[in-house]
Amino acid sequence: METNRFDLVVVGAGLSGLTAAASAARHNLKVALVATGPGSFVLGPGWLKAEDMARGSTAPDLREAIAFFCEMTQLAGCSFAGGIDAARFLPTVLGDFQRVALAPISLWKSAPRDGSSTAIVGVSGLSTFDENFMAERLNERARAIGSICTYEGRKISLSRNRGIPVTTLHVAASFDRDPDFRAELMDALRLAASGFSRILVPGMLGLRSSDQQIAQFEQELGCSIGEMPTLPPSVPGLRIFYRLQSHLRQIGVELFSGFPVQKLELHKDDCLHLHVASPGHALILRGECVLLATGQYSSDLLGDACAGYDEQMRPITSAGSLMAQNPFVAGSLLPGSAEGNGDAMEILTGYRAGNFAASKRGHYAAR
Amino acid sequence: MQQDDFAIDNCLKCSLCNTVCPVLGVHPQYPGPKRLGPELERMRREGIRTDTEWVEYCLGCHRCDLVCPNQVEVSQMIAHAKAEHRKPLVRGVRDWWFARPGLIGLLATILPYLSNFALALKPVRFLMSKIMRIEPRHKFPKYSRPNLRTPVNVSTKRPGILLFPGCFIRYNRPELGRTVIKLLELNGFATEVAASECCGVPAIANGDAALARALVRSNVKAMAHQVNSGMRIVTACSSCGHMLKTGFGGLLDEDKAFAEEVKKIAANTFDLAELLVQQLDAGSLNTNFQPSSLKLAYHAPCHQKSQGIGRPWYHLLCQIPGMAIVDLDSGCCGMSGTYGFKQEKYDVSMAIGHDLFESIHAAQPQMVTTECATCQLQIEHGTSAKTIHPAEVMLQAYGEHRCN
Numbered sequence: 001m002e003t004n005r006f007d008l009v010v011v012g013a014g015l016s017g018l019t020a021a022a023s024a025a026r027h028n029l030k031v032a033l034v035a036t037g038p039g040s041f042v043l044g045p046g047w048l049k050a051e052d053m054a055r056g057s058t059a060p061d062l063r064e065a066i067a068f069f070c071e072m073t074q075l076a077g078c079s080f081a082g083g084i085d086a087a088r089f090l091p092t093v094l095g096d097f098q099r100v101a102l103a104p105i106s107l108w109k110s111a112p113r114d115g116s117s118t119a120i121v122g123v124s125g126l127s128t129f130d131e132n133f134m135a136e137r138l139n140e141r142a143r144a145i146g147s148i149c150t151y152e153g154r155k156i157s158l159s160r161n162r163g164i165p166v167t168t169l170h171v172a173a174s175f176d177r178d179p180d181f182r183a184e185l186m187d188a189l190r191l192a193a194s195g196f197s198r199i200l201v202p203g204m205l206g207l208r209s210s211d212q213q214i215a216q217f218e219q220e221l222g223c224s225i226g227e228m229p230t231l232p233p234s235v236p237g238l239r240i241f242y243r244l245q246s247h248l249r250q251i252g253v254e255l256f257s258g259f260p261v262q263k264l265e266l267h268k269d270d271c272l273h274l275h276v277a278s279p280g281h282a283l284i285l286r287g288e289c290v291l292l293a294t295g296q297y298s299s300d301l302l303g304d305a306c307a308g309y310d311e312q313m314r315p316i317t318s319a320g321s322l323m324a325q326n327p328f329v330a331g332s333l334l335p336g337s338a339e340g341n342g343d344a345m346e347i348l349t350g351y352r353a354g355n356f357a358a359s360k361r362g363h364y365a366a367r
Numbered sequence: 368m369q370q371d372d373f374a375i376d377n378c379l380k381c382s383l384c385n386t387v388c389p390v391l392g393v394h395p396q397y398p399g400p401k402r403l404g405p406e407l408e409r410m411r412r413e414g415i416r417t418d419t420e421w422v423e424y425c426l427g428c429h430r431c432d433l434v435c436p437n438q439v440e441v442s443q444m445i446a447h448a449k450a451e452h453r454k455p456l457v458r459g460v461r462d463w464w465f466a467r468p469g470l471i472g473l474l475a476t477i478l479p480y481l482s483n484f485a486l487a488l489k490p491v492r493f494l495m496s497k498i499m500r501i502e503p504r505h506k507f508p509k510y511s512r513p514n515l516r517t518p519v520n521v522s523t524k525r526p527g528i529l530l531f532p533g534c535f536i537r538y539n540r541p542e543l544g545r546t547v548i549k550l551l552e553l554n555g556f557a558t559e560v561a562a563s564e565c566c567g568v569p570a571i572a573n574g575d576a577a578l579a580r581a582l583v584r585s586n587v588k589a590m591a592h593q594v595n596s597g598m599r600i601v602t603a604c605s606s607c608g609h610m611l612k613t614g615f616g617g618l619l620d621e622d623k624a625f626a627e628e629v630k631k632i633a634a635n636t637f638d639l640a641e642l643l644v645q646q647l648d649a650g651s652l653n654t655n656f657q658p659s660s661l662k663l664a665y666h667a668p669c670h671q672k673s674q675g676i677g678r679p680w681y682h683l684l685c686q687i688p689g690m691a692i693v694d695l696d697s698g699c700c701g702m703s704g705t706y707g708f709k710q711e712k713y714d715v716s717m718a719i720g721h722d723l724f725e726s727i728h729a730a731q732p733q734m735v736t737t738e739c740a741t742c743q744l745q746i747e748h749g750t751s752a753k754t755i756h757p758a759e760v761m762l763q764a765y766g767e768h769r770c771n
Contacts, residue, residue, distance in 0.1 A: 002648040003682045037383055037436030169385050173392040177721070207386060233382050249696060258433030259675040278675030280612030280633040 002286070006032045006254070008357040009274055009287035011261050011301070014039025015343055016331030016350030017293035018244050019065075022072045023354025025251045029361060032285055033248060034256040034276055038241040039295060041343065045229030046203070046237035047103035048343045050087040054101075056344035057084065065351035066102065066344070073104075076247035077210035078240045081108035089145050091200065093129060093230055095137025097145055101344075104236050106214055110200050110226030112138075112147040119196040120228075121189060124157040125166040128231045129202045131155060152196070156188035171204040172235045186221055198224035203235040208242050256283070264290070264301045266324045289357040293331045293350060302327070309334060312356055313349060326360065328353045375412070377437040378405035384431035384441050389699040390424050393718035397424055400431040404441035407448050422448040424712065426703040426719075427572050428669035429609075450576035458709075461499045465705040466573035469565035469582075472538025475510040483509045502713040505748055508539045508740070515544045515560045528558045529590060529598045531636070533607040534565050535740035546762050547603045547639060553765055554646055554653050561600070562589045566607040568670075569704055584625065591628045600636040603758055605739045606704065609670040611636040638671070639758060640679035640738070647683065656764040658689040663760065664732035666695045666723060666746065668739035669703075680738060680757040687764045695735075697726040702745035717749065724749040736760055 008024045010017045013035035021033045056062050066084050073080050082088065082102040088111040089097035097112075112118075120138070122131035131153035138151040158171070158181075174181040193199045205214050205227060218225050227236055249255055256276060263282075265273040272290045275282040292301055300306075307318035313330060315323045330349035378401070385391055385399040398421050410417045422445055431441040454462060464471060475482040485491050492503040515532060528551055536544040548558045563586045570579035590600060602608040614633045637645075646652040665681050684692050701719030706712050727735055727750045735746050735754040743754040 003644050003679070004648065004677065036438060037434050039436075042383075043381065167382070167385075169382060170391070170395055173386075174395060177392060177718075233386065238383075238386055246696070254677065256675065256677055258673070260438065276675060278612075279609070279614075279673075280636055283675055283677065 001030075004032075004284065005286040006030045006288070007361060008032070008289045008291060008354070009034060009272075009285050010291045010293060010353075011035070011274070012039060012293035012295060012298070012331065013037070013241070013245070013257075014293060014295055014331055015041045015346035016353070017291070018241075018248065019069055019072065019347050019350030020291050020293060020330055020354040020357075021248050021253050022244075022251070023068060023351050024357045025248065025253050026068075027354070027358035027361070029358055031248075031253045032256060032287070033253050034259075034261055034274070034285065036258060036260050038238070041346070042234065042237035042241045043232035044234065044237060044343075045092070045098075045107070046234055046240060047090065047098075047100045047107055047229070048082075048347075050099040050101040052101070052342035052344045053084055055342070056348055059348055061352065062344065062348050065348045068351050069347045070102075072247070073240065073244070074211075076240075076243045077212065078243040079105050079211050081105050089147070091134070091138055091228055093134065093202070093228060095134040095141065097138075097141055104227075104240060105211060106205060106225075106227040107203070107229065107236055108226075109224065110228055112142050112145070112149045113198075114148045116149045116197045117195075118149060118151050119154045119192055119199045120151055121192045121199050121201050122153065122155045123166055123171065123202070123204075124155055126168065126171075126202065127165065129168075134228075154192040154199075156185075156192050158184060158188065168202050168204040168230050168235050169207070169233070172207040172239075175204065175206040176208050182217065186217065189221055189225070190223070193221070193223040196223070198226065200226045200228055202230045203227040204230075205235070207235060207238055209239065210243065256285070259283070260298070261294075261301060264292075264327070266327070272324065272326060287326070289326045289328065289360055291328045291330055291353045291357065292333060293329075293353070294333065296332050302329075313353060328356055375405055375409055375439075378435075378439045378441075379437060380405075381436070383434050383436065384439075387430045387434045389428060389430065389701065389719045390426060390715060393721075394424070394715055397421060400425070400441045400445065403448060404431065404444040405439060408444040411448070411451075417448070418452055419448075420452070422452050423454070423574075424715065425449065426669070426699065426701070426706055427568075428699050428703060429673035430669060430699070433673060446571050446576075449571075449574040452574055454574070457498075457500055458711075461501060461709070462573040462705075463575070464499075465708070466570040466575040466578055467565070468534040468538075468569050468705075472510065472534050476512055476538050479510040479512055496710060500710040502708055502710045504713065505708050505744070508535070508744060510538055511541055513537055514541045515548075527593075527598045528556045528642075529561050529593045529600045530558050531561050531563055531566070531590070531600050531602045531607055531611065533602065533604040534569075535604060539740070543603065543756055543758065546756070546758050547601075549767060550639070550643075550758055550762050550765075551601070553762075553767070554643065555651075558601075559593070559598070561586075561593070564589070566604075566610040568606045568610050572704055572706070583629070587625055587628045587632060590632060594628075594631055594635050598635075599642070600632065601639050601642055602636065603639045603738065603756065605638065605668045605670040605674070606741075608636060608638045609673050612674055638674060638676060638679065638738075640683055641674075641676045643683055644677075644679040647686065652686075653765070654686060655766075656687045657766045659687055659764055660689055661760075662691040662693075662731075662733050664693045664695050664727055664730045664735045664752075665757070666697070666700065666727075666735060666737040666742060668737055668742045669699050671738060680736075684736070684757060684760060687761070690760075690764070693730045693732060695723060695726050695730065697723040699723075700742045700745040700749075702741045704741050707741070707745055707748075716745070720745055720749045727752055734760075 007029035135151040263275040567579040701716040707716035
């Protein structure tokens with residue numbers, strides 16, 4: 001079996017690419033994932049809006065795809081709560097609420113709870129997170145959505161960040177590595193939480209921390225704690241990316257990170273060569289199937305000949321014939337998604353692409 | 368990708384580079400690659416003086432480059448800042464030497480036994496720490512008399528290989544060089560050793576751009592003829608490989624006479640494992656391996672990842688029947704060539720390696736294997752686990768003894 005020959009080569013590590021790689025690997029396909037950076041999902045809050053989910057709900061297989069996504073994130077230690085029919089109002093840093101269908105557990109817990117008193121805890125030196133502004137706005141907005149709860153701003157300072165500007169990335173990195181820092185953070189939060197039924201903090205509880213580690217922190221803190229997404233890049237979104245990446249590696253997906261695919265060789269038969277722009281000379285990967293999940297902002301690998309896609313997400317020419325048998329397209333490259341079918345569609349088309357690749361399984365599958 | 372004024376606008380300030388920087392993870396005051404790379408570069412191009420000592424803390428691991436969604440060459444920008452940074456005298460003198468492992472090697476191997484004896488003496492290391500700010504807790508690699516000649520007796524039609532040995536193989540571990548040559552011979556390749564100098568990575572890392580340029584010129588001259596005659600360059604050191612493949616860090620891009628040769632060298636340079644995996648995939652790898660019951664842990668060096676070639680050593684070692692390999696995948700070791708030897712950076716270096724050391728303890732391998740010489744030093748220093756080059760593992764699996 002050739003080292004750089006795969007049943008499926010996925011290009012792009014956004015939501016659709018990650019889901020496709022996992023779903024194909026579940027079918028025991030030999031999968032490669034080629035990516036430059038983590039895609040745009042991590043730049044958003046890390047949750048799926050309810051309206052997104054509703055827009056995708058006409059697809060018969062959305063439920064199955066979301067169930068798969070939830071299972072995948074759970075195995076990766078970054079579980080999502082909610083679901084296709086769920087909707088919760090989650091607070092944003094702008095002091096508003098967004099209706100969300102699916103979110104990482106730590107964000108899902110930030111929803112208003114009737115009868116609760118919540119401390120919004122800021123960190124001194126951390127810009128773009130104003131706990132008092134948020135508390136004031138959320139008190140007002142909570143009434144508007146019919147929730148009976150109160151918010152108050154609190155601020156903590158952390159000694160190791162004294163005198164330097166803090167970012168949530170700094171805090172999260174220290175949270176991951178430094179037990180002394182976690183202890184200090186916990187003491188400060190405990191103090192800020194006194195008199196409240198729960199606290200909300202900016203998303204900063206580790207870039208690579210698992211559900212279990214966050215739950216343990218909460219247990220030791222002795223108070224319910226939720227995270228709020230901050231300005232990009234948001235820590236909860238990054239956490240999902242890093243944890244999914246290690247999960248994929250664990251289930252045998254070969255990751256090629258850092259260099260873009262510069263060329264796609266289309267052949268009439270069922271084999272495609274991808275040229276990865278590694279330094280010096282291109283790295284050639286071969287795929288029985290290839291999935292392009294590069295998003296709208298990457299270079300166009302299919303070129304002008306591609307005029308659209310068939311129902312199996314395969315590129316077709318203006319004459320309506322297939323460009324080749326085995327490339328697929330997923331995520332926001334697909335038409336229609338530009339209007340904002342969004343993250344639910346990313347998951348759905350990624351999941352479908354993984355299954356299509358499995359149904360076309362080549363003779364390199366045996367491992 | 369390209370060194371032009373537009374490339375700087377590719378930085379969207381998304382901060383993804385900051386999320387993977389090993390230094391930023393352990394040092395809360397460190398400004399991070401976004402600030403030290405594109406942001407300072409922007410000011411420098413406007414002629415604004417922006418010298419900061421923090422640039423000295425960049426490892427040159429290239430992880431920021433790899434995660435950038437827009438292919439901004441962050442670490443190259445930090446290297447420019449390093450080259451302009453002015454150091455205090457003592458550190459300047461120390462780094463002058465650290466930029467020249469070839470010269471150190473040349474001097475130390477005049478009387479290698481004496482050098483090794485002296486460098487291992489506690490009082491000598493104490494003095495070096497006081498006078499030169501060199502960390503006394505880190506052991507120096509042992510020096511050996513250069514000897515890369517080995518009887519090659521293959522009749523083969525395959526185009527020849529030009530081994531770029533690098534300073535470590537040339538001055539510290541010539542037996543590793545002979546191991547590589549033997550490995551290539553067992554796979555039907557005839558090998559010549561390049562009359563090359565240091566690849567220039569230590570010079571860039573220590574802020575000596577002029578020296579790096581001189582070394583690159585001399586290396587291009589030393590190898591251009593063979594490459595033009597169809598030979599492929601092979602490296603067994605991931606940092607040398609990184610340097611050759613990236614067109615020597617773009618150092619000679621301005622120099623038209625050299626730019627073409629540099630490109631040709633980049634296109635014809637292969638990591639040893641990359642070459643052998645190509646043989647494997649073509650069905651022509653010698654797979655007469657003897658079964659082994661070894662349990663190994665593999666660490667992929669940063670400069671292996673920055674070559675964008677996948678995990679060739681991991682896949683090659685997996686071909687050896689019975690051998691168990693754990694891919695540690697635990698980030699940077701923190702050594703970064705001479706960085707871990709610098710007294711003021713030792714703690715940062717060890718803190719970065721902490722995750723890797725922990726996963727080695729958890730994996731409980733009989734040995735660790737990694738292709739980078741200074742990763743080997745750091746792993747042995749941080750864990751006491753015996754650490755060898757994967758080429759040595761492979762040669763042993765062929766039933767050949769190491770080339771002592």
